[in-house]
Amino acid sequence: MIVQSRTGKLRWSTVVSYLPLDDKKKSSLSEMTLQNILNNEPVTDDGEYKFFNVKGRLLYQIGYKDGKVRSVGTVMKGSQLSTKTKRNSELSNAPRDVDPICIDWYLVTTVYDEEGIVIDYYEVYLFTTCDTGGGGGGGGGGGGEEPIDQEIVTAHTAHLVETEYTEDDNVSEIGEDFSGLATVPPPTYDCSYYVHRAALTRMIVGITMFNVTAHPSSITYYNYAKGNILRVVTPITINTSYTRDPTLQGAVCVWTFEANFRWTYLSQGTSTTKQYHKTKTQIVTPFM
Known part of the structure; x- marks a missing residue:
């Protein structure tokens, strides 16, 4: 999916993966589904949508049920996590942010009921990226680029x-x-x-x-x-x-x-x- 400005200039692009809620009923997306997701309009295709950058790194995932958003997962740095108790068992074995040039990345998921009220929240460790450039050249980040989205x-x-x-x-x-x-x-x-x-x-x-x-x-x-x-x-x-x-x-x-x-x-x-x-x-x- 490529998003352009009104003048045709490329703003950003993303790769979208769709997993139907009922894979026996749905095998393809309706024509306006992705546009409706971006414009915060009703979506008729229930299921899970994962958004990746062009290098294949997960940025977000959104789950729809009965036409409404029921879950949103965002990839975040370990330093951005809340102080809530981490309930996923694999977090106890996840590497911590000890090395200042390494970043732990987590999928932070919030679950909503049909009225849009938060009913659950959990954090899952994904991977760690490290800057192997020795700190020179000011290139930053070790692959931890900011997620792409529009306001x-x-x-x-x-x-x-x-x-x-x-x-x-x-x-x-x-x-x-x-x-x-x-x-x-x-x-x-x-x-x-x-x-x-x-x-x-x-x-x-x-x-x-x-x-x-x-x-x-x-x-x-x-x-x-x-x-x-x-x-x-x-x-x-x-x-x-x-x-x-x-x-x-x-x-x-x-x-x-x-x-x-x-x-x-x-x-x-x-x-x-x-x-x-x-x-x-x-x-x-x-x-x-």
């Missing part, structure tokens, strides 16, 4: 609905003596963000988070006690941050903000204000 960006919005109310949020029809059992529609806070991820492994490269917005940000309604009221909601973003686990490929985004409310009593020419401190947490999964 895709997807846009998302997390929502938080206001749950705080005051008497000023009560509404009634003009001329109606209403006790305030109904309220004006509460504002919804939109927390928007972009996820930058690798197309094949879905590993998160970075997240761009934006300031919080509210809708409706302003609304006019009638309150029996106060008359016509203009309510304006202005969210002031205090902080945005995210943390990620490169191994499990997920992330957690957190917005903290102040929701400033202003009720202007149009008939009286007065107003009141109130502030609510808010926090929105959003879990980002690899397959959103």
Whole structure:
């Protein structure tokens, strides 16, 4: 498989191996399968896909079941592994990173359920590469080249609905003596963000988070006690941050903000204000 830019320039290439989930039912790929994998679109051919560089070295493997990604395996350096207990017995016999010019390589596999939630994780030792060039010439790496992948960006919005109310949020029809059992529609806070991820492994490269917005940000309604009221909601973003686990490929985004409310009593020419401190947490999964 060769990936080109729109101008026809070669971006990268990879050799793909496909093992059907049921080899009695499927012996070839559908026409758009590989393109759909790269574009994070539904894949109808269940099974295991292995991606190699042109020298035959495994870079990634992805497993599909019922059209969804169920496992992702990434080749990683031993120094990049998590502190999780290694449960595969062959790891105990694997060479460690003792020699500074040698690198241990592992296949790190994350398993997901049908909802994209992590249910298992394991690391398997593959091989060791060493730099035999004596450290000269600055060629680097001893064959430990960086895996080939491309970055895709997807846009998302997390929502938080206001749950705080005051008497000023009560509404009634003009001329109606209403006790305030109904309220004006509460504002919804939109927390928007972009996820930058690798197309094949879905590993998160970075997240761009934006300031919080509210809708409706302003609304006019009638309150029996106060008359016509203009309510304006202005969210002031205090902080945005995210943390990620490169191994499990997920992330957690957190917005903290102040929701400033202003009720202007149009008939009286007065107003009141109130502030609510808010926090929105959003879990980002690899397959959103």
